[in-house]
Amino acid sequence: MGLSKTNRETIEQVCARYGHRADALIEILHDVQRAHACVSDEAARIIAGSLNISRAEIQGVRSFYADFSTTPRAPQRIRLCRAEACQAVGADQLAAELDRAGTPHEAVYCLGNCALGPAALIGERLVGRATPDRLAAASAGSGQDD
Amino acid sequence: MTESLTLFLSRDAAARSVGADAVAQRLQQLAQQHGTTLDLVRTGSRGMLWLEPLMEIERDGVRHGFGPLGPDDVETLFEQDFADDHPLALGPVEAMSWMQAQTRLLYRRCGVIDPLDLDGFERMGGLAGLRVAIAQSATDTIEAVTASGLRGRGGAGFPAGIKWKTAAEAPADQKYICCNADEGDSGTFADRMLIEGDPGLLIEGMVIAGLAVGATQGFIYLRSEYPDAIATMRAAIAAWEERGWLGDDILGSGKRFHLTLRRGAGSYVCGEESAMLESLEGKRGQVRVKPPIPAISGLFGKPTIVNNVLTLASVPDILAHGAAAYQALGNERSRGTQAFQLAGNVKRGGLFEAPFGLSLRELIETHGGGTLTGRPIRAVQVGGPLGAYLPASMLDLPLEYEAFAAAGAMLGHGGIVVFDDTVDMARQAEFAMEFCAEESCGKCTPCRIGSVRGAETLAKVRRGEDVEANLALVEELCTVLTDGSLCAMGGLTPMPVMSAIRHFREDFKSEPLQVDETVVG
Numbered sequence: 001m002g003l004s005k006t007n008r009e010t011i012e013q014v015c016a017r018y019g020h021r022a023d024a025l026i027e028i029l030h031d032v033q034r035a036h037a038c039v040s041d042e043a044a045r046i047i048a049g050s051l052n053i054s055r056a057e058i059q060g061v062r063s064f065y066a067d068f069s070t071t072p073r074a075p076q077r078i079r080l081c082r083a084e085a086c087q088a089v090g091a092d093q094l095a096a097e098l099d100r101a102g103t104p105h106e107a108v109y110c111l112g113n114c115a116l117g118p119a120a121l122i123g124e125r126l127v128g129r130a131t132p133d134r135l136a137a138a139s140a141g142s143g144q145d146d
Numbered sequence: 147m148t149e150s151l152t153l154f155l156s157r158d159a160a161a162r163s164v165g166a167d168a169v170a171q172r173l174q175q176l177a178q179q180h181g182t183t184l185d186l187v188r189t190g191s192r193g194m195l196w197l198e199p200l201m202e203i204e205r206d207g208v209r210h211g212f213g214p215l216g217p218d219d220v221e222t223l224f225e226q227d228f229a230d231d232h233p234l235a236l237g238p239v240e241a242m243s244w245m246q247a248q249t250r251l252l253y254r255r256c257g258v259i260d261p262l263d264l265d266g267f268e269r270m271g272g273l274a275g276l277r278v279a280i281a282q283s284a285t286d287t288i289e290a291v292t293a294s295g296l297r298g299r300g301g302a303g304f305p306a307g308i309k310w311k312t313a314a315e316a317p318a319d320q321k322y323i324c325c326n327a328d329e330g331d332s333g334t335f336a337d338r339m340l341i342e343g344d345p346g347l348l349i350e351g352m353v354i355a356g357l358a359v360g361a362t363q364g365f366i367y368l369r370s371e372y373p374d375a376i377a378t379m380r381a382a383i384a385a386w387e388e389r390g391w392l393g394d395d396i397l398g399s400g401k402r403f404h405l406t407l408r409r410g411a412g413s414y415v416c417g418e419e420s421a422m423l424e425s426l427e428g429k430r431g432q433v434r435v436k437p438p439i440p441a442i443s444g445l446f447g448k449p450t451i452v453n454n455v456l457t458l459a460s461v462p463d464i465l466a467h468g469a470a471a472y473q474a475l476g477n478e479r480s481r482g483t484q485a486f487q488l489a490g491n492v493k494r495g496g497l498f499e500a501p502f503g504l505s506l507r508e509l510i511e512t513h514g515g516g517t518l519t520g521r522p523i524r525a526v527q528v529g530g531p532l533g534a535y536l537p538a539s540m541l542d543l544p545l546e547y548e549a550f551a552a553a554g555a556m557l558g559h560g561g562i563v564v565f566d567d568t569v570d571m572a573r574q575a576e577f578a579m580e581f582c583a584e585e586s587c588g589k590c591t592p593c594r595i596g597s598v599r600g601a602e603t604l605a606k607v608r609r610g611e612d613v614e615a616n617l618a619l620v621e622e623l624c625t626v627l628t629d630g631s632l633c634a635m636g637g638l639t640p641m642p643v644m645s646a647i648r649h650f651r652e653d654f655k656s657e658p659l660q661v662d663e664t665v666v667g
Contacts, residue, residue: 023446025428026411030370057429064430064587066412067370083332084527085563087577088490089518109414109531109581111371112335113160114563115195115488115495124373128163 003042010035011043015050022051025061029068037072066108078105078135079121085114094118097132150183154202154209156257158191158342159374160335165216166199172217173201176224190343192257193497194244200257202239203228209258211236244513248499249475251463251483252456256343262381264389267346273391275462279354280399287358288314291461293469295481300326300417300454301529301558301634303480303547306461309451312441314359316449321361323352324426324445324452327368327375328410328417331530333561336485337455339497341368341375345382349405351458353396354465355451356403364403365445367422369410379407414531414585418633419452421587432587433633454559456485477503480546488514490527490563507541510564521566525574525650529558531581532638534645535574554645556638571650576604578642586635593636596627600643607654617647617654 003011014031018024028047032039039047044058062068080098082091098105105120113119116128120135127138153173156166170186177184192200200213201223212223212234219234226232236242250256259266267273279287292307313321325348329337341348352364368376383405386392394402413431415421420434423445444450460482464472472482480502486509488495493515506526510516517523523538534555536543543553550557565574582597600623607616624640631637647654 021428023426023428024408026425027408030409030411060430061428064413064432068411081332083581084531084574084577085333085489085561087574088563088565088569108371108412109585110330110332110334112329112338112375113163114333114335114490114561115492116160116164116198117490119163121371121373126159126163126374128160 003040003046007036007043008046011046012050015047020051022053025051025053025058026065029058029062029065033068034075037075038069040070076123076139078103078139079108079111080105080130081109081111081113081117081119081121082107083109085110086117086119089117091118094130094132098135101132103132103135149181150185151177152185152187152204154187154189154204154258156191156198156200157188157261157374158198158257158339159372160195160339161191161198161200162374164198164214168217169199169201169215169220172220176220180224187260189259190256190261191339191497192239192245193253193339193499194242194494195496196494197236200236200239209239211239211242244494244496244498247513249483249501250499252340252347252459252485253343253497253499255347256339259344261343261345261378262385264346264385264391267344271466272346272350272462273397275465276350276353276391276397278465279357280397280401284314284358284360287354287465290464290469291358294460294464294472295469295476295479296457296460296464296472297479297481297547298454299456299460299484299559300419301331301556303557306453306457309441309453310355310359312439313361313449313451316442318449320363320446320448321359322445322448322450323355323359323361323364323458324419324423324440324450325352325364325366325455325458326417326419326422326452327366327372327455328422329369329372329455329559330414330417331532331559331561333489333527333530333563334487334559335489336487336497336560338372338375340455340459340485341372342378345379346386347459347462348379348455349382349386349392351461352405353392353403354461355453355458357401359449359451361449361451362402362404364405365426366405366407367410367416367426368407370412371410376407376409383407413587414581415587415633415635418635420633422452423450430587432589433635435632475501477501477544477546478548480548484545484557484560486545487559487561488564489561491517491519491566492564493518493520502546503544505542505544506536506562509545509562510541514564517564517566519566519568521568523564524567524569525565525571525646527563527565527574527642528561529556530561531578532556532634532641533558533561534641535571535649536645537649540649554641554648556641571646571653572604572608572655575643575646575654576601576608578639578646579604582635582639590630590632590636592627592630593632593639596623596631596636597639599623600627600639604643610655613654620647
């Protein structure tokens with residue numbers, strides 16, 4: 001799966017924006033993940049060349065952090081908080097309801113909305129007092145402002 | 147109807163999560179229909195999260211509140227000219243009991259001004275601390291921080307002045323100030339609320355820290371789960387640079403300090419300071435072996451101050467009003483105010499800043515109004531996922547570092563999560579181990595493997611398999627985790643587990659019990 005010339009240039013540009021600094025690797029991976037919905041092996045190779053570090057180092061960092069993936073992720077996916085404060089107001093039951101309805105969701109641990117749980121993040125939009133209906137409504141509207 | 151109208155509405159992520167933007171949109175529409183010029187100021191949050199979206203109007207210098215508002219309430223607000231007899235009127239906001247009972251030092255601008263309004267920031271006391279720091283010697287600044295009794299607000303409660311002195315005295319060509327804004331503990335949102343509501347206070351504290359220890363570069367490590375906070379902090383840094391409050395010539399003093407925001411990437415353990423430093427260097431967030439401590443050898447091997455958001459944000463006031471004023475607040479060795487965060491199953495949840503020493507009961511029952519579900523409180527977890535579960539019988543415990551330590555608990559970052567009587571404490575203990583297994587950085591064996599074994603063993607207990615023997619095994623395993631882990635992740639996971647077993651033994655049945663599979667994550 002090769003990247004087009006444009007994509008290659010975009011990744012090079014991201015690295016240049018951070019002055020090709022290896023300590024900015026996580027920022028770079030964020031930007032690439034956002035632009036391409038993943039950090040593919042091909043992208044990792046380009047970053048490695050641009051920052052003059054090994055592909056192994058990039059692979060190590062990419063696999064350590066939950067935010068990065070090797071295969072594309074839907075940008076508007078539902079990330080449901082499964083931590084204690086949301087558990088206390090039914091996050092596990094909400095997850096089970098979404099499962100029964102066939103709505104895909106991922107687990108995240110704390111979104112900082114602990115007084116208005118259950119909390120979820122759809123793209124970059126935070127949803128409080130989440131219910132299946134409120135999540136569906138937020139999903140429907142989230143394309144407009146992101 | 148008046149021709150021009152100024153309204154204040156929160157832009158805090160929590161307020162937006164329950165519809166503040168839709169309210170804003172409706173306010174604009176209605177203003178247009180009424181031929182009114184609307185100046186809608188988007189502020190941070192007051193911290194009364196159960197009232198969000200909370201809107202305020204100023205009359206004779208006093209803010210009157212309305213909330214929680216939905217878009218459909220806006221029309222009646224206009225019809226009734228925002229009068230105090232509207233069904234959702236709250237009256238003067240600062241006279242409300244939740245606000246009156248607090249001592250707002252850190253959050254005094256939060257919910258009042260536009261977080262990016264630098265003039266408003268300065269008008270309400272901003273920069274006063276920084277000006278003192280510029281005028282006096284670095285030694286005097288460190289002395290003031292030490293004398294104030296300020297302790298780290300991230301959880302460990304280490305005296306800030308001692309850390310600063312160590313870094314200041316360490317000889318180096320470059321030093322760093324790193325703000326730990328990786329607020330990953332469930333039940334905590336104080337850092338997020340401050341960054342979204344008054345980012346200037348944190349920046350001011352960081353510049354002061356830089357001047358005090360001789361660091362010219364700062365980093366804010368802010369978690370990626372907080373997109374709104376990231377956007378606000380980025381904008382605030384740019385605005386400060388633009389004004390010359392940050393950069394090569396701070397407030398015309400010739401002194402230098404630069405600030406960079408770095409995002410986390412979804413790893414809980416990066417809230418541990420050495421893992422955070424690794425992450426800031428662009429590496430896997432694995433903890434470092436201590437010593438050396440970061441104040442001697444931290445980021446890129448240079449002397450580094452790592453402080454929590456609220457620790458750094460406490461400093462400007464200490465300098466502006468003197469260490470003695472700060473020291474006068476609080477109890478025993480817990481000085482100043484703490485931002486308590488009331489969360490989980492609670493009727494009135496939010497942020498409550500008060501001097502140390504008030505009781506859990508006062509906070510949860512008097513201010514929080516008990517549980518949201520109306521059922522009895524059964525358990526309270528204080529201090530995040532690594533904090534102890536306390537039974538309702540211990541609610542009179544005063545909220546201060548030493549009293550909590552003596553009770554086998556910890557105050558941590560001040561997060562309080564309330565559970566009602568439907569909670570299964572054996573499941574909570576199992577989750578604590580599962581969470582540790584999920585988030586362990588993998589560097590040390592007790593945490594990496596112990597957490598997996600702990601979760602498996604607690605699952606057996608929950609299935610009623612050989613309960614006594616398996617609980618004994620869990621206890622033994624917890625001792626290994628406590629004594630053998632490199633950092634607090636493995637070292638403190640036993641705290642929720644063992645406190646659940648100790649205080650809620652009845653949930654760890656010796657009879658096989660019916661496990662509800664739907665609640666198993």
